[in-house]
Amino acid sequence: MYVLNAWYVAAWSTEVTREPARRTICELPVVFYRTVDGRAVALEDRCAHRGYPLSAGRLVDDSIECGYHGFTFDCEGVCVRVPAQEIVPRRTFVRSFPVVEQDGWVWIWTGDKDLADVTKVPDTHWMTDPAWATVTHSFHFDCRAELIHDNLPDLTHESFIHTTTVGDDYIYKHGITVVVDGDVVFADRLMPSVVAPPLYATTMRLDGLWDRFHCTEFRAPSFHVLHSGITGVGRPREEGYLIKVLNGITPIDAHNAHYFYAFSRNFGVDQQWATDELVDGLKTVLQEDADALALQEIGLQTRPPGEFDVLIAQDAGVAKARKVMARLLAAERQGTITTADLEPSSS
Amino acid sequence: MRLILRNVAARLGDDAFLVVAASPDSLARQSWLWDVRLSREPVGQSQEYLGAGIGRHHVCVRVDDAHVSAELMTQTFDDPGTERQTLTLGRPAEELWLAVVETGTLRHSHLEVAPGDVLVWEGEDPVGIDITATSDERVTVALVTLRRTDGQALRWVP
Secondary structure: OOOOOOEEEEEEHHHOOOOOEEEEEOOEEEEEEEOOOOOEEEEEOOOOOOOOOHHHOEEEOOEEEOOOOOOEEOOOOEEEEOOOOOOOOOOOEOOEOOEEEEOOEEEEEOOOHHHOOHHHOOOOHHHOOOOOEEEEEEEEEOOOHHHHHHHOOOHHHHHHHOOOOOOOOHHHHOOOEEEEEOOEEEEEEEEEEEOOOHHHHHHHOOOOOEEEEEEEEEEOOOEEEEEEEEEOOOOOHHHOEEEEEEEEEEEEEOOEEEEEEEEEEOOOOOOHHHHHHHHHHHHHHHHHHHHHHHHHHHHHHOOOOOOOOOOOHHHHHHHHHHHHHHHHHHHHHHOOOOHHHHOOOOO | OEEEEOOHHHHHOOOOEEEEEEEOOOOOOOOOOEEEEEEOOOOOEEEEEOOOOOOOEEEEEEEOOOOEEEEEEEEEOOOOOOOOOEEEEEOOOOOEEEEEEEEOOEEEOOEEEOOOOEEEEOOOOOOEEEEEEOOOOOOEEEEEEEEEOOOOOOOOOO
16 A cells, blocks of 8 residues: 555666666656657556556657557557558547656656646755765665665664664663654754764764764655764754755565665765765765665565564654555545546546 | 744634644544643633734643643743843753743744744753843743653653
């Protein structure tokens, strides 16, 4: 089950080109391409004729031609040409998806088109703000998206999974403050007067004691912003070395997810060596998460029915995030998305 | 652990009651121990209020009294408008406290808190609770203190 009335990160802008590309999102096969004037398009990747993937076809101006029998669909998914006959059968269309391109990311709305509100695309401005430098990574996670949503609000795992990069035992020794504001959940931890973790100490060129903090902001159902950093002991966070970690989590199916990751920093912005260190260090962090969650996925698939997680107070953010997701799913189940909602408006 | 639930009281609406916090917070994990409700009618251990942005209501506490005991009290700032007061409440680490903000706005740690918000504290971080009034309006909170009857620490179960 997925929350479909939502924006999901579908791709980096650089991945959407004049070559059709396929991606599975919430079990929906989608083909992406750009129009001649550069607009990103997302269509159902299954020809209305016989189900052949349109991504295996070719672009003809702003349309996409099926590589099997030449059925051609415009940007709205309406069939505009059937080579073998003059008349295009009525109802020959593929579903088109609302798309927003912002700060280098392509977002797709997977639900009812009429509910697609572009103002609900999360803020990612740090990626293009010249005062910040950004490192990005993309990962395939062999686990359900929910495990990544659990992983981010509970950063005590850094003490055990990420010992060489961002982890330290002091993390789990400090309590959290969880704030639930509507559908947004914040899990905040302040760690006063501690040493910087290895990756930060290197890239920030720090030693001594600092106040470290991280606050995960979950914007259900697909996005987390980790507001993180280090500041002088007793000093305001805004004065410090600040990091915004943007995490786009997009389900593929019940056991796989796309992970789009961006790490923006306000220090050493022009220092290539720091960027290089972070590219390598953060790849290590993500691979450690991917490996751990893949193992957890296996554990959950083999867990007997009726057994549940044993959550503790440090999981308060996890628990509240799960509640928000459950509420969104329940609300969507109560609504009805009909076939008519999915048809192109011009048909 | 500190939990702040924003504007949760507004969800009461015309319903008879609303559970604003409970332990366990999710069903099917552990045995039920306690919950705190906002209710239009008094139920069990309860106190009537007019604030929280929802008019007349009751703050009600239910516990499994074989394991947990509770007290419900009203905490106010006495001199609103004269100067910004900071009230420090000493919470035993083994107790779990919950506050429903009824009137006035306040600051707790770096957080601004308003009527209708609910705060929960448990464990050792923090035990000293500093609350500073940030409005001229009298600050009133309904304060619920919960403890285990066997003297062990009462932890919040998500």
